[in-house]
Amino acid sequence: MFTALSGVGFGLLIWLGLGVPALSGWAAFWAFGLAYGLSVVGLIASTLHLGHPERALKAFSQWRSSWLSREGVVSVAALVVIAPFAFWRVFLVPGGVGGLAGLEGLEWLRWLGVLGAAFSLLTVVCTSMIYAQLKTVPRWNMGLVPVLFVLFSISGGALVTAPVAQTVMGTVVMLLVLTVLQWGYWRQGDRRFAAAGHSMETATGLGGIGSVRLLESPHSGTNYLLREMAFQIGRKHQRRLRLIAAVMVGLVPALLLVTVPLWWAGLAALSVHLVGLFASRWLFFAEAEHVVGLYYGKR
Amino acid sequence: MTTLPATTEKKLGLAIDLDTCVGCHACVISCKEWNTSNYGAPLSDTDAYGADPVGSFLNRVHTFEVTPDLGEADKQVIGETPIAQVVHFPKSCLHCEDAPCVTVCPTGASYKRTEDGIVLVNEDDCIGCGLCAWACPYGAREMDPVEQVMKKCTLCVDRIYNENLPEEDREPACVRTCPAGARHFGDFADPDSNVSQLVAERGGISLMEEQGTRPVNQYLPPRQKTLADLAAKNSGFQGGCGTALAAEAKDAPGFFGWLDRALDKMG
Numbered sequence: 404m405f406t407a408l409s410g411v412g413f414g415l416l417i418w419l420g421l422g423v424p425a426l427s428g429w430a431a432f433w434a435f436g437l438a439y440g441l442s443v444v445g446l447i448a449s450t451l452h453l454g455h456p457e458r459a460l461k462a463f464s465q466w467r468s469s470w471l472s473r474e475g476v477v478s479v480a481a482l483v484v485i486a487p488f489a490f491w492r493v494f495l496v497p498g499g500v501g502g503l504a505g506l507e508g509l510e511w512l513r514w515l516g517v518l519g520a521a522f523s524l525l526t527v528v529c530t531s532m533i534y535a536q537l538k539t540v541p542r543w544n545m546g547l548v549p550v551l552f553v554l555f556s557i558s559g560g561a562l563v564t565a566p567v568a569q570t571v572m573g574t575v576v577m578l579l580v581l582t583v584l585q586w587g588y589w590r591q592g593d594r595r596f597a598a599a600g601h602s603m604e605t606a607t608g609l610g611g612i613g614s615v616r617l618l619e620s621p622h623s624g625t626n627y628l629l630r631e632m633a634f635q636i637g638r639k640h641q642r643r644l645r646l647i648a649a650v651m652v653g654l655v656p657a658l659l660l661v662t663v664p665l666w667w668a669g670l671a672a673l674s675v676h677l678v679g680l681f682a683s684r685w686l687f688f689a690e691a692e693h694v695v696g697l698y699y700g701k702r
Numbered sequence: 703m704t705t706l707p708a709t710t711e712k713k714l715g716l717a718i719d720l721d722t723c724v725g726c727h728a729c730v731i732s733c734k735e736w737n738t739s740n741y742g743a744p745l746s747d748t749d750a751y752g753a754d755p756v757g758s759f760l761n762r763v764h765t766f767e768v769t770p771d772l773g774e775a776d777k778q779v780i781g782e783t784p785i786a787q788v789v790h791f792p793k794s795c796l797h798c799e800d801a802p803c804v805t806v807c808p809t810g811a812s813y814k815r816t817e818d819g820i821v822l823v824n825e826d827d828c829i830g831c832g833l834c835a836w837a838c839p840y841g842a843r844e845m846d847p848v849e850q851v852m853k854k855c856t857l858c859v860d861r862i863y864n865e866n867l868p869e870e871d872r873e874p875a876c877v878r879t880c881p882a883g884a885r886h887f888g889d890f891a892d893p894d895s896n897v898s899q900l901v902a903e904r905g906g907i908s909l910m911e912e913q914g915t916r917p918v919n920q921y922l923p924p925r926q927k928t929l930a931d932l933a934a935k936n937s938g939f940q941g942g943c944g945t946a947l948a949a950e951a952k953d954a955p956g957f958f959g960w961l962d963r964a965l966d967k968m969g
């Protein structure tokens with residue numbers, strides 16, 4: 404769930420870093436504030452979610468092999484690199500906050516913005532790869548997952564400033580593509596477990612002598628694996644949640660942007676979009692079927 | 703470092719004989735005892751005597767029923783008809799050569815040893831993110847509910863090299879305790895080792911091969927048992943139902959045979 408918030412935050416940072424729109428003064432203050440707020444809250448929440456948050460710094464060490472470590476490294480890099488750019492746009496440009504105003508010769512800072520935008524994009528890619536790399540969850544182990552995460556991020560970021568940046572049409576197109584891909588992800592994902600060829604027979608290696616069913620679970624209660632990876636209750640409202648997500652993610656925000664040509668339409672569209680995004684991300688986790696369930700006669 | 707070694711000098715692991723395992727769970731208990739009182743954080747239980755007990759275990763025994771496909775049953779000799787069988791199935795870390803749990807670790811807490819291929823967790827570096835458990839197809843890793851660090855089978859690394867123990871005890875606790883002799887410990891890199899030979903003789907199975915993890919641990923498949931086996935097993939009971947099935951109850955010996963004939967005569 405935190406990934407959803409930070410995804411939108413980094414999406415907004417991508418556009419602000421690229422200078423679309425090139426905000427300054429108070430407008431830049433609020434926009435960067437929102438972007439930093441969403442991404443930092445998302446990252447902190449994920450960190451506090453750990454069993455040992457006090458050791459979180461160790462997670463920056465394995466960027467050569469681990470997508471989770473890479474996410475940590477590039478997310479901090481993005482937030483650090485964009486900061487001077489944001490400071491320039493808020494305080495130092497003509498008409499900036501606090502009347503410091505008009506320092507010349509800082510145009511080069513926009514390249515930090517571009518670099519920060521690149522790091523922000525990489526952060527979202529790394530987040531998605533944490534899930535997409537897992538062969539154990541066939542529904543996540545698809546090329547469509549990084550595409551979907553990136554599209555969620557950049558369209559969520561774009562719709563906030565779309566009315567100001569005059570990018571309504573582009574944003575609407577992104578939102579519609581997002582909606583189509585979201586459906587595509589569900590359709591492809593529904594067939595993915597069977598297509599990967601996993602079954603209780605391959606899990607136990609006993610397929611050679613017959614079809615396998617669980618006669619007795621290893622224990623009468625539950626365990627960590629079943630709670631984490633064979634959590635089926637969340638799938639109960641699958642159809643309704645899919646419908647909510649499909650409508651709220653793109654269609655309603657697009658309609659808002661097209662019909663209300665005022666700056667706050669972006670924020671209104673964002674709040675609707677977030678509801679859809681949360682429904683989508685909830686399903687992303689609730690529908691995930693881990694192959695370990697096969698050993699327990701569950702998926 | 704969470705990159706995997708290209709090769710390891712030894713490939714220590716287990717060969718588990720599914721034909722022999724009787725499902726007594728002694729290995730589960732022995733494993734829990736050794737690993738809760740020695741290396742690292744203890745294996746805790748929560749609400750152990752309450753309504754919803756949960757604990758961390760490094761080894762669990764599942765029990766499956768395998769039903770043969772009788773698609774061509776009518777063409778088969780009755781005695782050779784395969785029967786459904788119960789298979790007790792102990793499962794712990796397979797110490798995979800291409801261990802996905804290791805490469806996902808963000809801190810380097812998870813690693814695979816170059817010298818013997820054992821996959822271990824350095825608990826002091828573990829942040830409890832749980833990603834390694836998600837990456838494992840076999841459910842070999844469990845987060846300890848109290849310590850919030852990842853626990854897994856160490857292949858009893860603190861027994862197998864432990865010179866303070868008598869030599870016969872220098873094998874994993876599960877192997878040492880198994881009353882049926884269903885668990886075998888050895889080096890799969892050595893083609894002459896006990897485990898390599900068992901695997902060669904019996905046709906060892908890798909679990910969920912399609913995941914591409916190349917597990918070191920191998921399972922020795924149960925023999926397919928037939929109606930004749932069942933009859934032979936039950937013949938000691940003087941014409942038990944197995945015999946009756948195999949011989950189609952026509953002229954079964956013993957009490958049931960007599961009863962069958964007597965009831966027939968009554969019309």
